[in-house]
Amino acid sequence: MQTIEIRKGLSIGVDEMVDGASKMETSSLEQFVAKLENLLANRKVKNPSRRERELLAKINQKLPELTQSRYDFLTAKLQDETITAKEHKELLKLIEISEQHNAEWLEALAGLSQLRGVHFEELMRQLGIPPQHSKA
Numbered sequence: 802m803q804t805i806e807i808r809k810g811l812s813i814g815v816d817e818m819v820d821g822a823s824k825m826e827t828s829s830l831e832q833f834v835a836k837l838e839n840l841l842a843n844r845k846v847k848n849p850s851r852r853e854r855e856l857l858a859k860i861n862q863k864l865p866e867l868t869q870s871r872y873d874f875l876t877a878k879l880q881d882e883t884i885t886a887k888e889h890k891e892l893l894k895l896i897e898i899s900e901q902h903n904a905e906w907l908e909a910l911a912g913l914s915q916l917r918g919v920h921f922e923e924l925m926r927q928l929g930i931p932p933q934h935s936k937a
Contacts, residue, residue, distance in 0.1 A: 859909035
């Protein structure tokens with residue numbers, strides 16, 4: 802079994818690490834996963850510059866789970882035609898937040914693509930990001 806050395810003389814099994822992570826609060830787990838994703842993205846690049854690390858952090862940043870789940874819930878209500886006027890107003894605000902997040906995500910991808918001198922689609926492939934039409 803694969804182990805992770807926490808510090809000299811202290812190792813933990815991957816399964817134990819995952820079990821421990823499963824007991825974390827969602828927001829803490831999201832932060833932990835974001836740090837792991839950033840670590841992995843940085844490892845895929847030899848000696849990334851500070852700017853690259855900043856762009857990778859922005860690329861790996863997700864909408865908060867509460868925001869995303871509320872957006873999904875209200876979108877479903879809109880599609881079912883059961884949304885109230887108050888909920889519709891809230892959904893419009895969430896759409897703005899999501900669109901801003903998507904714009905910043907795309908801007909970071911474009912910046913990293915330019916910095917590395919690779920085509921946009923190639924960068925997405927390198928980072929393991931599937932082609933998509935929307936992040937929301």
